[in-house]
Amino acid sequence: MAKLILSMDGLVLKEIPLTKERTTIGRKPHNDIQIDNLAVSGEHAVIVTILNDSFLEDLGSTNGTVVNGNPIKKHFLQNNDVIELGKYKLKFVGEAAPAASGEKADFEKTMVLRPAAMKAAAGVAAAGGGAQAAVAQRQAAVQASAASAAAAGIADKDARTAPAAAPAAPGPAAPGKPAQPLGAIQLLSGGNAGKELELTKPLTTLGKPGVQVAVLTRRPQGYFITHVEGASRPTVNGQEIGAAPHSLKDHDVIELAGVKMEFFLKA
Amino acid sequence: MDLTQTLEIATCTDPGMVRSHNEDSIAADPTNGLVVLADGMGGYNAGEVASGMATTVIVTEMRQILANARPYEVDQKNNQEIAARLVREQVLKANSSIYQAAQTQPQYAGMGTTLVVCLFYDNRVLVAHLGDSRLYMLREGKFRQVTRDHSLLQEQIDSGIITAEQAKRAAHKNLVTKALGIDPTVEPELHEYATKPGDIYLLCSDGLCDMVDDEDIGMTLQALGGNLKLAAQQLVQMANDNGGRDNVSVILVRVLREYPGAKGVMAKVFAWLK
Numbered sequence: 001m002a003k004l005i006l007s008m009d010g011l012v013l014k015e016i017p018l019t020k021e022r023t024t025i026g027r028k029p030h031n032d033i034q035i036d037n038l039a040v041s042g043e044h045a046v047i048v049t050i051l052n053d054s055f056l057e058d059l060g061s062t063n064g065t066v067v068n069g070n071p072i073k074k075h076f077l078q079n080n081d082v083i084e085l086g087k088y089k090l091k092f093v094g095e096a097a098p099a100a101s102g103e104k105a106d107f108e109k110t111m112v113l114r115p116a117a118m119k120a121a122a123g124v125a126a127a128g129g130g131a132q133a134a135v136a137q138r139q140a141a142v143q144a145s146a147a148s149a150a151a152a153g154i155a156d157k158d159a160r161t162a163p164a165a166a167p168a169a170p171g172p173a174a175p176g177k178p179a180q181p182l183g184a185i186q187l188l189s190g191g192n193a194g195k196e197l198e199l200t201k202p203l204t205t206l207g208k209p210g211v212q213v214a215v216l217t218r219r220p221q222g223y224f225i226t227h228v229e230g231a232s233r234p235t236v237n238g239q240e241i242g243a244a245p246h247s248l249k250d251h252d253v254i255e256l257a258g259v260k261m262e263f264f265l266k267a
Numbered sequence: 268m269d270l271t272q273t274l275e276i277a278t279c280t281d282p283g284m285v286r287s288h289n290e291d292s293i294a295a296d297p298t299n300g301l302v303v304l305a306d307g308m309g310g311y312n313a314g315e316v317a318s319g320m321a322t323t324v325i326v327t328e329m330r331q332i333l334a335n336a337r338p339y340e341v342d343q344k345n346n347q348e349i350a351a352r353l354v355r356e357q358v359l360k361a362n363s364s365i366y367q368a369a370q371t372q373p374q375y376a377g378m379g380t381t382l383v384v385c386l387f388y389d390n391r392v393l394v395a396h397l398g399d400s401r402l403y404m405l406r407e408g409k410f411r412q413v414t415r416d417h418s419l420l421q422e423q424i425d426s427g428i429i430t431a432e433q434a435k436r437a438a439h440k441n442l443v444t445k446a447l448g449i450d451p452t453v454e455p456e457l458h459e460y461a462t463k464p465g466d467i468y469l470l471c472s473d474g475l476c477d478m479v480d481d482e483d484i485g486m487t488l489q490a491l492g493g494n495l496k497l498a499a500q501q502l503v504q505m506a507n508d509n510g511g512r513d514n515v516s517v518i519l520v521r522v523l524r525e526y527p528g529a530k531g532v533m534a535k536v537f538a539w540l541k
Contacts, residue, residue, distance in 0.1 A: 110443060
């Protein structure tokens with residue numbers, strides 16, 4: 001679960017877990033996080049937590065809300081964001097990454113947000129009133145649908161509540177590149193002999209369109225060469241490759257469309 | 268009109284690296300220029316059932332109708348082409364079949380599916396979609412997303428709560444706001460676009476676009492466009508190499524040449540004589 005760490009002048013005052021859907025921040029005592037300081041407005045800001053995502057919204061405070069040095073109206077909180085309210089600082093700490101990737105898998109199961117649930121939630125939100133009715137509504141809808149989905153056996157409730165890092169969670173297509181050595185090819189014949197080409201992209205095409213084309217793919221397991229088009233196939237160390245991707249080893253010699261080239265791994 | 272020589276279609280579907288079953292379903296009817304992709308959801312095997320029903324119902328119903336009709340025929344009643352009405356009706360039919368099954372059989376309770384349908388006719392493509400399965404297009408080297416997801420995330424992006432960049436890291440990617448088979452009725456989003464020879468269309472489930480950046484998908488299509496089957500396999504492989512956390516399905520359609528509907532003077536005369 002995400003939390004906030006309240007501090008002043010570098011001194012940690014307390015830790016506040018974001019357990020509620022709406023966590024209000026302000027000077028008045030009814031706020032979830034009360035900061036009794038004149039620089040803080042009565043109702044200063046609110047943090048709306050939808051599943052694992054937290055949004056900070058300024059409630060039209062007199063002195064404004066600053067995140068990482070920038071004044072904001074609405075902000076999608078990321079791990080280690082620092083919210084400043086006058087002399088006070090609130091550090092946002094996202095959830096820890098899940099231990100097993102298996103937990104994540106169920107979490108990502110597609111679920112539908114039912115209009116009925118949204119409408120019901122809208123009623124609740126309207127009754128509750130407040131400037132953030134729209135946000136609350138959505139959030140309530142998510143909760144409601146998540147609950148109904150879980151009840152219907154669509155989602156595993158435990159998996160949903162299992163810790164999943166907001167920022168580190170379903171990473172956007174970040175292939176496991178770091179450990180893999182970079183490959184390159186050097187042309188051995190033809191007009192450009194001696195020229196070197198680093199294979200940094202996930203795939204690099206070689207050859208002449210319409211005559212013979214092959215693709216070099218960069219995968220976590222290493223580099224592969226695959227025949228794309230043309231009557232004849234490329235050769236690796238004098239052997240014609242098959243239809244399946246052919247794994248490339250350091251110093252393999254490829255011949256393609258009459259040009260010889262050497263594949264090698266860079267240290 | 269037979270479109271087998273006009274459209275080149277390649278498909279590939281895979282359970283991914285984590286899931287044991289494949290809840291995605293894909294279907295293609297090259298003769299009628301119809302492709303359908305569905306990403307099912309629901310416990311046990313219900314997701315597969317829902318997506319399978321969606322693709323089967325739509326393809327078989329459309330095949331029957333298109334045996335005796337052309338999508339560009341004009342309905343005398345409202346002076347509109349029948350294509351959009353036909354597709355919408357079949358989507359609704361699939362919706363009620365899935366909904367009925369979910370209501371009557373306890374093991375299917377709560378099942379549903381996302382959907383993308385493309386019908387190619389008369390140098391155009393009609394697209395119907397529900398949920399977060401997508402259609403992309405590559406034209407003259409430019410790769411872009413055609414459909415807009417019906418998802419909570421997309422709504423948040425639209426309302427300015429989060430940016431597209433932040434959306435990539437959001438945890439609630441999996442919540443769709445529209446789907447087939449969840450409610451007694453549903454309204455699919457329908458659009459029509461002109462096609463050009465050389466265009467490549469990509470239908471995919473979120474297992475691809477969640478795992479592979481749009482940029483890399485576009486690059487793959489551009490690089491491997493000459494070999495559609497290989498491109499489809501490569502896309503699935505890239506999703507799996509990046510973790511393959513969900514089922515991955517892709518359908519690629521390349522427009523090889525023009526395919527105008529027979530709408531000359533003679534066709535009109537024949538229609539009038541009927």
